[in-house]
Amino acid sequence: MPAGVTIEFTHLTKRFGSGSGSVDAVSDLSFTVEPGQITGFLGPNGAGKTTTLRMLLGLVAPTSGTATFGGVSYRSLAHPLSTVGSALEAASFHPGRTAADHLRVYAQAAGLPRQRVGVVLEQVGLEQYGSRRVGGYSLGMRQRLGLASALLGDPSVLVLDEPINGLDPEGIRWIRLFLRQLAAEGRTILVSSHLLSEVQQSVDEVVIIAHGTLIHRGSLASLDMTETRxxxxxxxxxxxxxxxxxxxxxxxxxxxxxxxxxxxxxxxxxxxxxxxxxxxxxxxxxxxxxxxxxxxxxxxxxxx
Amino acid sequence: MSEQPVRQLGHAIHAEFTKITTTRLWWMLALIMIVYVALVAGGLTAILASVGGSRGPQITDAQRAPLIYSFGSSIGYVFPVLLGALVTTSEFRHKTLTPTFLAMPRRGRILVAKLVALTVFGGLFGVLAMASSIGAGSGVMALFSQDARLTDPAIWALAGRAVLAMALWCSVGVGLGVLIPSQVAAIVIVLAFTQFVEPILRFASGLTDVTAQIGQYLPGSASDALVGSSFYSLTAPTVVGLDWWQGALVLLAYAVVASFLGFFTSWRRDVT
The missing domain is CATH 3.30.70.100 (Alpha-Beta Plaits)
Known part of the structure; x- marks a missing residue:
């Protein structure tokens, strides 16, 4: 794993539609995410979190502005999966493919050694279910498999969209400890959620957006607004x-x-x-x- | 810098092959194709041999073997088209474009890799389909003491051209899949066009000389020109023929143009 990388969002804007009917899903968003800690990316559903993360990962083209990893856009990364690991909300698996085969496909596409498949399955506790078709997986197992995909390239940056959604209490405790451990290793971790309580115990920093604009940025403690006590x-x-x-x-x-x-x-x-x-x-x-x-x-x- | 894109393309082709082999689709389609081709090739040989020369189209001993064997591609081609279209549209349907583009953000390279991998797989389907038509056809001919012409080099040249046609059909399927990402729509279009629309167009285009000139560029006509024999040449005797290599180029053009258009319409779009 290479040293931690800073994620930089600069005047990031995404406009859907054109003319008078256009909507700014994300507008003029600027903030940075530092290595070695867990940053919570919070906002209500529909605030523009997923669109922001998809722009960061080169899946959605921004209308203007940039989102980079230490100045390099995702599409320009020489080894994307070894730099950034990501698990997005709409977990995308072919239901007829086994978990191990799913991971094998993307390990091959990224030119990663085949052994990584077994390593990441073990890391997320799915080693016994690797030869099962993903169609039969529970939501919690899919979340774990998404996390395994994110870890394939042993990346220094992790971008996770709603990773706690749909997990049972045991799974939530597991992912909290797991993210802690990954952050302690010096990785940059950005975790989105629509519920503060979900990530409250895990995050160091918070970035809060609503209606596509930044409304708060600071440490978790900064949310405790003393002026209204x-x-x-x-x-x-x-x-x-x-x-x-x-x-x-x-x-x-x-x-x-x-x-x-x-x-x-x-x-x-x-x-x-x-x-x-x-x-x-x-x-x-x-x-x-x-x-x-x-x-x-x-x-x-x-x-x- | 110069080596990087080539290596990345190699990785992408490798991954695209694994995508095809790790689901059940390819062998299910192959199995249905083999059975279907064997039934038609073997069954028709038997029917023609039993009714004799008194009724139906006149088929000489020299025509029989190439006609029967060409069923491998002339009726089997819908299977590689479906394979190419289904593999491609399933990326949209199951949202696997997300992990695909995350592993390799250069989308053009992935589309090229997909075309390469599925063209090879289409060739494999061609080998299986021809093995089926030649196996079943020659078996039934032997039963009726007819000459199966298995030592004739022209037969094996036809088989080779049929394999090439099946490979190209699979890449046409990929092009169709990126052009029409909706899986249901793609299946309906493949079946309606290959089983209904094109046969009618080919028949109708043969009625006048002008339309016949256009009709020879229909994908099915191009494919038959490439393979060199099919039951259409019996039902539409005035067919204007392309050379076999021209037929191959026409099919390739369909695949390339569809993929190119699909790249700019669906493939490059935002993945949400």
Whole structure:
């Protein structure tokens, strides 16, 4: 495996149709994906994730802009499968061909040694099913076979479109550990998903798109948006507490279980109560969940 | 730099061969073809021998063997066409163009590799079909004490030209497959054209001299010109003939033109 490669998207745009009826599936998308970590490529269904990845892999021609691996487009790579391994959403297998034969075809096309077929089948835990026709495979087995195809050339970059879709809990745990291990080896890993919760435990970085445009780029922690945090507070003398909060200029709403103070910090709310001589029965910071932030970013469609 | 494309093409041809041999399609088609050709060649020999010369078309002893043996390609050619078209359209149908283009992003090279691999396979179908027609035909002729002419070099030259025709038909199938990526549409067109439309066109074109000039460029006529004998030469005596090598070139032209058009319409399109 060669050293890690940076994936670079530069003003990438894909327009379907022409004239007034044209739709920008992806518009002016620019970001980079660094080696040695797992980057989650997130967005609701129809946000343009698959189109973006297919442009990166030379399957769809961009209307404008470029997507490269360290400056080289996929079509110009001297040894594509040994540089980039990919598994795309629409798993494409001939149902009448066995898994081992499927891998053999593409190993031959890329000029890879035949032994790689057995190696990758073992890596994804399909060594016992290699001689079975793919038509009889479960969705989970197809996902694993897709991953095996991606690993054929022992590539330094992995591009995986919705690899967790359709996996059972055991399969999800397996793929998380597996991706971790691949990233630890210094590979560049880009994983798309429409659910943050699916990849939350695996990714280091997130790139979020909606309607084909970039809306957030940063570490996973950056999604935890501190500016919208709330404090939940309560006192035996609820009226006194509310008077103190009003005097301090807070906006709040009173619920049965306590008072939710908007845009507040637990320490400051505690001090306000202390200064007013109000005894508190509870005080805690409520952080907006990652998923909530994600949904807030991508808008209504994210709720699907 | 100069060696790279050649090596890549070699890899692609290798992979295309493996694609054909790793599904059941090729031997199922081959099996049906062998049985069909054997039944027609053997059966017709028997019928002609039993009814004698009193009814039906007059066939001399010299005509009989080449006519019967040429059934290998004159009725068998639909099988290599189907093989070429089905293998090609299945790439669209099962979305295997995605892994194919990922393994080798130079799409033109893959199409060339596919044409090469399937032309060779078409040749193999030709060998099997001719073995079937000659085997069944000569066997039945021996039963009726007719001369099977198996020592006649002209018979083996005909068999060789038939194998070439079958090889070219398979590449025509590939061209058709890229031109019409819908598998169902491709099958319907192959069957309707070869079994119905073309026979009628060939018959109708033979009615006037002008249309006959055009009719000789129909793929089936070109194929018969290449092989040199078929039952059409009995039913349409005024056939204007191309030379055998001209027939081969016409078939090759169909394959190349269809593949070329298909490359620019379906093959280069976005794979989604």
């Amino acid at each position: 709330q404090v939940i507070v309560d006192a035996p003398d609820r009226v006194a507490l509310q008077l103190a909060l009003t005097a301090a200029g807070y906006h709040f709403s009173s619920l049965r279980g306590g008072v939710i103070v908007e845009n507040a910090d637990a320490e400051a709310v505690g001090r306000t109560a202390f200064d007013a001589g109000v005894t508190l029965s509870s005080l805690s910071q409520k952080r907006t969940g990652l998923e909530d932030s994600f949904l807030a970013l991508v808008g209504e469609e994210g709720a699907l």
